[in-house]
Amino acid sequence: MRHLLLALALATPLTIAETLTVPLGNQGNPALSTPTRGASMSNVAKAFGQPQSIRAGVGDPPITTWQYPQFRVYFEYDKVIHSVKNRTAADA
Numbered sequence: 001m002r003h004l005l006l007a008l009a010l011a012t013p014l015t016i017a018e019t020l021t022v023p024l025g026n027q028g029n030p031a032l033s034t035p036t037r038g039a040s041m042s043n044v045a046k047a048f049g050q051p052q053s054i055r056a057g058v059g060d061p062p063i064t065t066w067q068y069p070q071f072r073v074y075f076e077y078d079k080v081i082h083s084v085k086n087r088t089a090a091d092a
Contacts, residue, residue, distance in 0.1 A: 029085065034071045034083035063081070
């Protein structure tokens with residue numbers, strides 16, 4: 001009987017939960033236009049100007065990141081794969 005109680009005690013997981021709130025809908029300015037997927041680097045530069053900084057390609061295929069004041073653009077080779085708006089002060 002003692003072994004059965006020990007086995008049941010060890011088999012019953014202790015559950016502790018914490019609720020985290022992630023404000024996904026509040027990131028960046030919703031009215032801000034960003035480059036669209038598939039746009040070339042030259043088209044992004046024409047439409048949005050030169051970036052503040054460029055992180056050279058990393059990995060295979062190389063992923064290059066352009067940093068603008070309000071967003072970042074990720075390129076695979078020379079095509080946009082994703083644009084991410086920076087959080088604003090009100091979102092922090």
